[in-house]
Amino acid sequence: MSVAESNDPVDASVSAETATGELTDGFHLLIDALKLNDIKTIYGVPGIPITDLGRMMQEEGLRVLSFRHEQNAGNAAAIAGFLTKRPGVCLTVSAPGFLNGLTALAHATTNCWPMILISGSSEREVVDLMQGDYEEMDQLAIAKPLCKAAFRILHAQDIGIGVARAVRASLSGRPGGVYLDIPGALLGQVMDEIEGAKSLVKVIDPAPAQIPAPGAVARALDVIKGAKKPLIILGKGAAYAQADEAVRKFVETSGIPYLPMSMAKGLLPDNHPQSAGAARSLVLKESDVVIMVGARLNWLLSHGKGKSWGEPHSTKFVQIDIEPREMDSNVEIAAPLVGDMESCLTALTEGMAAGWKAPPQEWTDAVREKRDANVARMAPTLQNNASPMNYAGALGAIKRVVDKNPETMFVNEGANTLDFARSMVDMHRPRKRLDVGTWGVMGVGMGTAIAAAVETGLPVLAVEGDSAFGFSGMEIETICRYNLPVCVVVFNNNGIYRGTDKNRAGGEDPAPTVFVENARYDMMMEAFGGVGVHATNPDELHRAVSEALESGKPTLVNAVIDPAAGKESGNIGSLNPTSVVAKRMSHHVLEIIKQKAAQ
Ligand code: ADP
Ligand code: TZD
Numbered sequence: 001m002s003v004a005e006s007n008d009p010v011d012a013s014v015s016a017e018t019a020t021g022e023l024t025d026g027f028h029l030l031i032d033a034l035k036l037n038d039i040k041t042i043y044g045v046p047g048i049p050i051t052d053l054g055r056m057m058q059e060e061g062l063r064v065l066s067f068r069h070e071q072n073a074g075n076a077a078a079i080a081g082f083l084t085k086r087p088g089v090c091l092t093v094s095a096p097g098f099l100n101g102l103t104a105l106a107h108a109t110t111n112c113w114p115m116i117l118i119s120g121s122s123e124r125e126v127v128d129l130m131q132g133d134y135e136e137m138d139q140l141a142i143a144k145p146l147c148k149a150a151f152r153i154l155h156a157q158d159i160g161i162g163v164a165r166a167v168r169a170s171l172s173g174r175p176g177g178v179y180l181d182i183p184g185a186l187l188g189q190v191m192d193e194i195e196g197a198k199s200l201v202k203v204i205d206p207a208p209a210q211i212p213a214p215g216a217v218a219r220a221l222d223v224i225k226g227a228k229k230p231l232i233i234l235g236k237g238a239a240y241a242q243a244d245e246a247v248r249k250f251v252e253t254s255g256i257p258y259l260p261m262s263m264a265k266g267l268l269p270d271n272h273p274q275s276a277g278a279a280r281s282l283v284l285k286e287s288d289v290v291i292m293v294g295a296r297l298n299w300l301l302s303h304g305k306g307k308s309w310g311e312p313h314s315t316k317f318v319q320i321d322i323e324p325r326e327m328d329s330n331v332e333i334a335a336p337l338v339g340d341m342e343s344c345l346t347a348l349t350e351g352m353a354a355g356w357k358a359p360p361q362e363w364t365d366a367v368r369e370k371r372d373a374n375v376a377r378m379a380p381t382l383q384n385n386a387s388p389m390n391y392a393g394a395l396g397a398i399k400r401v402v403d404k405n406p407e408t409m410f411v412n413e414g415a416n417t418l419d420f421a422r423s424m425v426d427m428h429r430p431r432k433r434l435d436v437g438t439w440g441v442m443g444v445g446m447g448t449a450i451a452a453a454v455e456t457g458l459p460v461l462a463v464e465g466d467s468a469f470g471f472s473g474m475e476i477e478t479i480c481r482y483n484l485p486v487c488v489v490v491f492n493n494n495g496i497y498r499g500t501d502k503n504r505a506g507g508e509d510p511a512p513t514v515f516v517e518n519a520r521y522d523m524m525m526e527a528f529g530g531v532g533v534h535a536t537n538p539d540e541l542h543r544a545v546s547e548a549l550e551s552g553k554p555t556l557v558n559a560v561i562d563p564a565a566g567k568e569s570g571n572i573g574s575l576n577p578t579s580v581v582a583k584r585m586s587h588h589v590l591e592i593i594k595q596k597a598a599q
């Protein structure tokens with residue numbers, strides 16, 4: 001189409017010197033803007049008004065992965081952000097599609113991962129007058145409190161700046177989720193193609209090094225030097241930062257035991273001599289100085305206080321974080337070190353170089369002994385060949401496969417399936433363990449597995465509770481459609497936590513935590529042309545998973561787990577509120593309720 005053929009008002013902006021007479025449109029400007037900013041993959045679900053956008057994206061060389069539900073596409077984009085240090089992009093349709101994707105955007109923000117949710121939206125004029133447009137919703141307003149930043153682009157000539165703002169906002173400082181609202185009408189807007197190309201913006205240095213203040217480094221070193229029982233806690237912020245060598249140097253130069261948070265496992269191999277992973281309770285309780293390295297003192301660390309920190313014993317904290325406001329969020333931070341991971345760790349390591357004294361041997365020996373004792377105690381349970389399987393037997397088989405294939409991307413969700421796997425399956429390389437993150441979300445599994453395969457090209461092993469799997473299980477069709485090297489293992493214990501609960505009223509309905517008995521999840525995979533395996537003991541499980549990783553064929557292993565093996569809520573049962581009502585309410589109470597009902 002040429003300028004002459006179009007009567008869009010935007011054409012008025014075309015300047016005489018540059019106009020070629022050829023036009024571009026919102027669709028192509030958006031695609032060009034994303035490509036210019038190194039976006040290579042789009043995770044989404046098509047529909048009005050973005051169906052053609054997806055087609056054109058594919059035509060223009062972007063990889064477009066179409067999902068069965070936006071939440072899974074969003075979870076894929078979120079983890080792509082974590083893995084690549086670039087924003088993962090999710091593309092959704094208006095209102096319901098947008099809302100489905102929003103959960104994942106909030107999840108990305110909560111986890112400090114860069115992600116952009118691009119959603120089509122309905123006619124602005126109609127939405128704002130609330131006149132009932134197709135999929136009407138004021139999406140920008142709804143997204144705002146759930147992400148780091150939210151933008152709407154109304155004019156084709158602003159697409160370049162709009163995308164640049166989204167990319168920079170997602171990556172700069174503490175990374176997070178960004179919402180980008182694309183009213184359908186924008187995609188059809190036209191402008192001169194040369195002017196359009198000029199309007200695009202390549203984001204330069206979106207996450208610049210942030211050097212910590214020298215005084216803050218000296219303060220941190222002083223605190224560390226004064227420690228008798230120091231501990232390093234590595235968090236997923238350190239994994240995200242891809243400062244792997246700086247992490248290793250800091251830990252090894254310091255000689256301090258370290259505890260990896262779930263997704264920081266493998267930053268140093270779990271069998272590293274300084275790992276205190278298997279002595280968690282001891283090191284949290286006993287340590288006097290803790291160096292937080294890209295980890296927050298949130299619920300996962302009992303907020304840095306209370307019984308698990310050895311109350312009344314008081315711990316001094318040093319904290320490295322790119323987000324200044326994280327400091328003192330739960331307890332006082334004696335030495336805040338604000339800056340980017342690599343710069344902070346390098347500064348600390350350099351500060352240690354001159355005559356650094358290793359921590360007291362009494363402490364490091366105590367940690368090592370406790371760890372070795374716990375590992376030795378666990379070892380035989382990981383070898384048990386019980387059928388139906390218990391968690392240790394099944395995870396022993398999984399552990400042996402992962403030890404042999406350390407490059408495997410390991411995805412994990414569930415309650416018992418998550419908590420036992422975290423402690424029983426060692427990670428050997430950085431950013432291999434991908435799980436439920438800060439919120440403990442069920443349903444991240446298949447989206448995560450798909451993005452892990454797509455972004456790394458490596459084989460993926462997803463170990464899933466049967467409940468957890470159900471949240472995103474339909475995406476096994478997506479796995480088969482794109483022929484991704486993903487092996488899903490469903491730990492099938494017939495339910496949430498356990499499969500043995502009974503209906504307390506004695507009625508026909510099963511208890512709320514119980515599923516269909518002896519379901520065959522493997523047959524779901526077969527329905528889409530993948531490989532399904534039914535495994536009833538650890539040997540069968542080991543064989544099935546080894547073969548799947550070897551062949552790279554989409555596989556689902558239905559691993560039969562003893563329905564009585566799990567604990568309520570896995571490791572976090574203590575977070576459940578308890579009822580004080582020992583028996584049914586008194587006669588008087590029931591009488592009052594009856595009278596109210598009769599009114
Ligand atoms: P975990 O759950 O493993 O304890 P969190 O998600 O709670 O980890 O904490 C990660 C922290 O890392 C966040 O506070 C975030 O601001 C921080 N962070 C992320 N990227 C960087 C970086 N490049 N440099 C320093 N800190 C970072
Ligand atoms: N919904 C969402 C989105 N996230 C959640 N965490 C929950 C519900 C609650 N929940 C858990 O915290 S774990 C879990 C649920 C439903 C499932 C546990 O069952 P599972 O694992 O089968 O996945 P195990 O091995 O049976 O414990």
Ligand code: MG
Binds near residue numbers: 465491492494496
């Ligand atoms: Mg289960």
